[in-house]
Every structure is written in C-alpha cells, then in structure tokens.
Amino acid sequence: MRTPGPSLARVLIADDQPDILESLRLLLKTEGFAVETVASPAAVIAAVESKDFDAALIDLNYARDTTSGQEGLDLLTRLRSLDGTLPVIVMTAWGSIGLAVEAMRRGARDFVQKPWENARLLSILRTQIELSQALRRGARLEAENRLLRSEGLPAMIAESPVMQPVKELVGRVGPSDANVLITGGHGTGKEVVARTLHALSARASKPMVTVNTGGLAEGVIESELFGHVKGAFTDAKGDRVGRFELADGGTLFLDEIANMPLGQQARLLRVIEAGEFERVGSSKTRRADVRLISATNANLPEEVKAGRFREDLLFRLNTVEVHLPPLRERREDIPLLANYFLRQHATRYQKRVVGFEDAAVRALLACPWPGNVRELDHVVERAVLLAQGDTVLASDLSLRAAREGISRLEEMSLEDVERTLIRKALERFAGNVSEAAKFLGLSRSGLYRRLQKYGL
Numbered sequence: 464m465r466t467p468g469p470s471l472a473r474v475l476i477a478d479d480q481p482d483i484l485e486s487l488r489l490l491l492k493t494e495g496f497a498v499e500t501v502a503s504p505a506a507v508i509a510a511v512e513s514k515d516f517d518a519a520l521i522d523l524n525y526a527r528d529t530t531s532g533q534e535g536l537d538l539l540t541r542l543r544s545l546d547g548t549l550p551v552i553v554m555t556a557w558g559s560i561g562l563a564v565e566a567m568r569r570g571a572r573d574f575v576q577k578p579w580e581n582a583r584l585l586s587i588l589r590t591q592i593e594l595s596q597a598l599r600r601g602a603r604l605e606a607e608n609r610l611l612r613s614e615g616l617p618a619m620i621a622e623s624p625v626m627q628p629v630k631e632l633v634g635r636v637g638p639s640d641a642n643v644l645i646t647g648g649h650g651t652g653k654e655v656v657a658r659t660l661h662a663l664s665a666r667a668s669k670p671m672v673t674v675n676t677g678g679l680a681e682g683v684i685e686s687e688l689f690g691h692v693k694g695a696f697t698d699a700k701g702d703r704v705g706r707f708e709l710a711d712g713g714t715l716f717l718d719e720i721a722n723m724p725l726g727q728q729a730r731l732l733r734v735i736e737a738g739e740f741e742r743v744g745s746s747k748t749r750r751a752d753v754r755l756i757s758a759t760n761a762n763l764p765e766e767v768k769a770g771r772f773r774e775d776l777l778f779r780l781n782t783v784e785v786h787l788p789p790l791r792e793r794r795e796d797i798p799l800l801a802n803y804f805l806r807q808h809a810t811r812y813q814k815r816v817v818g819f820e821d822a823a824v825r826a827l828l829a830c831p832w833p834g835n836v837r838e839l840d841h842v843v844e845r846a847v848l849l850a851q852g853d854t855v856l857a858s859d860l861s862l863r864a865a866r867e868g869i870s871r872l873e874e875m876s877l878e879d880v881e882r883t884l885i886r887k888a889l890e891r892f893a894g895n896v897s898e899a900a901k902f903l904g905l906s907r908s909g910l911y912r913r914l915q916k917y918g919l
C-alpha cells in the first residue's frame with residue numbers, strides 16, 4: 464500500500480546524472496511527494512531562493528569534480544546560511560563514509576549511500592520532513608506570540624534600578640485577576656502601567672474601559688459607571704450603557720479615584736462587593752465581570768484619615784499596589800525616554816531630527832521634572848519643533864520654563880491648552896456637556912470627540 468508523504472511535502476532533488484534524477488523523481492512521486500529536480504549547485508540555490516521546500520536531497524559530486532565532494536560540501540554550507548530550517552539529506556558514493564561524516568558536521572540532517580535502498584531513503588526523508596515541519600511550525604508560533612505580545616503592550620521604558628521591582632511586580636500581577644491600585648505623581652506613567660497590566664492579562668482581547676472619576680461632575684458619575692434608562696432624569700433621552708457593562712469581560716480603569724465623591728464611593732463599594740448593579744432609573748439587576756485597576760496621585764491612606772476616602776473601598780481596590788517613583792529618581796531612564804519621544808515627535812511632525820547634543824542631554828539629566836514623564840515628553844515635543852538642524856540643542860529645550868511647571872499658556876502644547884480649556888469649561892458648567900460645548904464654541908459631538916481624545 465502506498466503511504467503519502469507528510470502533507471504535500473515538497474522535495475528538491477539535485478544530481479548531475481539525469482538517470483538518477485529520473486528514478487528518484489519517479490520513486491518520490493509515487494510516494495505522494497511533490498518533486499522538483501535540478502542538476503547543479505547553482506540551480507539548487509536558485510530553487511531554494513525562489514520557493515519553500517520541505518527537504519532537499521542533494522548529491523555531493525557534480526560534473527566539475529566528481530569524487531572529492533567539495534562542490535556538495537560548499538553547497539551545503541550555503542544552504543545552511545540561506546535557510547537553517549531546511550533539512551538537507553546528502554547522497555554519497557558507496558564507501559565514502561568520511562565524506563558523509565563531514566557533511567553531517569556541516570549541517571546535513573542525514574545521508575544515504577548510492578545505490579540507495581528505497582525503503583531507507585523514504586524513511587529518512589519522512590522523518591526529516593516531519594521534524595522540520597514541526598520545528599518550523601514551532602518557530603512560526605513563537606514569532607506570532609512574540610508579535611502579539613509586543614503589539615498589545617504599550618511602550619514602557621524602565622531600565623533604571625528603581626524601576627526594576629516595579630517592572631517585576633507588573634509582570635507578576637498583570638496576568639492575574641487581582642485589583643491593582645497604581646499610585647504616583649502627575650505624569651509618572653500610571654496609565655501606561657494600567658494598559659500594560661491589561662495587555663498582560665487573559666482579558667487583553669476584551670476592552671479596557673477608562674473612567675476619569677475625577678473629571679466628572681457628581682451627578683454624572685453614577686450614570687457613567689452604571690448607565691441609565693430613558694427618562695431616569697431630565698437629560699436622559701435614551702437608554703445608556705454604563706462603563707461597567709462596557710468593560711464586561713475586560714478591565715475597568717478608574718482614573719483619579721481619590722476625587723470620587725464619598726456618596727459614589729459607597730455605591731461603587733456595594734457594586735464591587737455584590738458584583739451586580741442597576742442602571743440609574745431601573746430596578747433590573749445586571750452583572751458584569753470586570754477587573755478593577757485604579758490610579759491616583761493622592762495619598763489614599765491620608766485621604767482615609769481625613770475622612771475623604773472610604774477605607775473599606777481602599778481595601779477592595781488595593782489588593783496589589785504599584786507605586787511609580789518620580790522621574791528624578793530614575794535618571795538612567797531620562798535619555799532613553801527622551802530619545803523615544805524624539806523619534807515619535809520627529810515622525811509625527813515629519814522633521815529630520817535624530818538626537819540630542821551632549822549639553823542637551825546634560826540639561827535633561829539636571830532637570831527636577833516636577834511634571835515627570837509627561838513633562839519630559841512635552842519638552843522634547845517642543846524641542847523637536849524648534850530644532851533647526853538634525854540634533855536638539857540645549858537651547859531648544861527651554862528648560863527654565865519647564866522647571867517652573869507648565870502653567871504659562873505660551874509654554875503649553877496646543878493639546879494641553881485645549882485640554883485645560885475643556886476641563887475648566889466642564890468644571891464651570893458642572894459637567895454639563897451642552898453648556899460647556901456652547902461656551903467653547905463647539906458642537907456637542909465635537910466636544911465629545913475631544914473628551915474621548917483627552918480621556919476626560
């Protein structure tokens with residue numbers, strides 16, 4: 464009975480003798496392999512360069528020099544460097560065992576002696592093809608996994624010694640379902656950590672939904688979190704799905720959690736404990752499976768002492784706490800971050816700026832960075848815009864202003880100005896989007912787009 468070769472395996476056969484090529488082709492074809500034959504080392508290279516083979520069966524001697532096997536050995540070396548995963552089986556003349564050994568040393572997977580025994584040749588071929596298919600599949604899977612891993616992960620530059628325990632903790636708790644509280648000053652990268660935790664988890668294919676609990680007016684938080692039904696309040700023109708439901712199966716990121724009013728804290732705590740909630744204006748109980756990640760730049764134990772934050776809620780949120788040190792304590796990361804931001808902004812603004820002059824790096828290292836990584840990002844953004852040549856000069860950094868904190872309008876990026884104006888307008892109109900939009904001269908949808916863009 465004929466047993467077919469492993470799934471449509473394609474074999475390349477090389478020999479300078481036409482009769483050998485012909486009989487091998489016949490043998491392999493009847494065994495269910497796809498066969499291609501060539502007669503010279505150059506033709507072998509050309510074939511391997513133009514398509515993928517599952518195995519190559521090559522003779523060691525070609526016309527120019529029929530006994531030393533040198534041409535075949537050279538060919539073997541070239542094949543190895545061309546495609547290390549292609550299994551090569553060599554054919555040697557009877558009695559030239561030394562040559563076979565040398566070929567194996569150079570990476571041949573096996574050898575057959577001429578005249579060959581059909582059964583042995585076929586068995587070697589099948590074994591090698593199966594092995595290499597498994598190896599190639601494994602390599603491809605690994606590459607895919609690597610790609611997936613780095614695609615989902617936000618860039619988190621953290622090579623400095625103080626960041627090592629942070630990175631290690633993030634890597635350890637990321638895949639778990641534990642609630643994580645991320646603490647640290649303004650712009651230290653809390654959101655980057657939140658995204659990394661989510662991307663590392665089994666929930667990565669589901670959404671991470673962000674609620675900026677600090678940026679919402681008291682009356683809005685509840686319907687933002689839990690949704691509402693039509694008519695629940697004057698503005699409720701239709702049903703609305705809350706962030707808890709949107710995050711079902713995924714992660715809910717509660718940003719600036721310390722700013723949540725006490726009344727809402729109690730509500731949130733009940734929902735976390737019961738695992739169920741109702742939309743505002745509805746009595747129907749709903750469930751959502753969410754992992755909670757929260758962030759704050761406040762000192763929550765102190766907020767608890769001052770009576771502004773519920774201790775029981777804190778204990779629910781901080782199963783694990785990740786603290787981000789200020790940028791001035793991770794100096795080693797400053798040049799890395801600065802170069803990373805430089806590349807990003809150079810691409811974005813299509814400017815050919817490739818690096819910093821030494822004095823600029825020294826200035827970056829000397830700055831206290833009260834606004835942490837975000838401030839560094841903005842300083843580099845401005846510098847890229849100001850740079851005349853292909854390197855950023857110390858004078859492009861305008862660090863004196865940066866040191867005073869980004870508060871003067873002319874020192875802020877356009878996006879920061881817009882974000883600040885929107886935040887202020889929302890505060891002024893107690894979170895009423897229609898009023899704020901009118902005040903800013905924007906349409907409601909225009910304002911919503913920006914709220915989304917700035918995560919407000």
Ligand SMILES: Nc1ncnc2c1ncn2[C@@H]1O[C@H](COP(=O)(O)OP(=O)(O)OP(=O)(O)O)[C@@H](O)[C@H]1O
Nearest residue numbers: 618619620648649650651652653654655760836837
């Ligand atoms: N380790 C890091 N590697 C690369 N980029 C970073 C890192 N940390 C922060 N950033 C970048 O710096 C900026 C600020 O980070 P992020 O928004 O995560 O800070 P934050 O702590 O949430 O700030 P805030 O307290 O103002 O909300 C973002 O553009 C972010 O991508």
Ligand SMILES: [Mg+2]
Nearest residue numbers: 653654718758
């Ligand atoms: Mg943030």
